[in-house]
Amino acid sequence: MTLAQLEAFVAAATGQTFTAAAVTLGMTQPAVSDLIRRLETEFGTSLFNRSGRSLVLTAAGEQLLPYAEQTVFSAKQGTEAVNALLSLGGGTATFGLLRNAEFYIRQDLAKRFRQKHPDVRIRLVGQNSAETVSDVVNGHLEAGLVTLPVDDDRLDVLPLARDEVVYVSASPERAKTPPSIKAICSTSLILYDAHYAQTDPARKQLSARAQLEGLSLNASIEVEYLSAALSLAADGFGDTIACRAAIESEVLPRGLHTVSLAEPMYDTLALIKRHGQLLSPATKEMARLAHAALIDHQTSDHGTAAILDGGHDIEAFLEEAR
Incomplete structure (x- = not known):
């Protein structure tokens, strides 16, 4: 028994002739007759009485009809659901964002x-890039915009832009000279994203530099949000770091001074997805919007990040199952 046979049976029962069923299905009358004949052969009984001008269901046909109608209707609903998904008339966009995405995108x-796309559900998730990476790897999200580095060979990564990370202090003297990693490790340091500790990309960069010098990166104060770290720094409780995008935003309290690190450090923004994964149309569209918003803002007079070579090659990244 095939769906085509059931569709022919339902159309014939509704139209009461094979000719009417053929018109409904866009087929020839012999093709409809053949589908129903094969269905009857499978059951070993007739489904229609063919003696008059109109088809009349037999007892077996009467029994089959409601189940056939349900099957045909369910198949139609399934087809419409898939077509809606592929045409962005349905489905769900699942996308992760780094915590400070608003500094780089400036769009909702x-x-x-x-x-x-008013008919597509949205699941926009993210606190720290480490969390977004974990959710993409584990399949909870399809793709995301994160800060590098990420240590996972199960991901496809497309670097888009990089923004300098600077030293922030309430002391003009401490912000006069670019600090070395040794100076940073010896100061009273305030770090944010406390929940993620050593998995935070910026902290991983600093820790790696400290380790090369035989030093340890130890914060005297750890908080969850950048705004809290900047507020504490403004009150003189220690120094912190921040990306230039944040420095240029409204979150920076008055009285703070910034300077580049002696060895300049950068946040590199990148799109990620699971290696070889084909993204749903909804998530592709969300990734395109995030990419376009990033490029638009960073190439404006208010942008602080530099677009990297290859940062515009989003379509190949989204379409390929590499």
């Missing part, structure tokens, strides 16, 4: 996406 992605 959820709002922009919903305005373009």
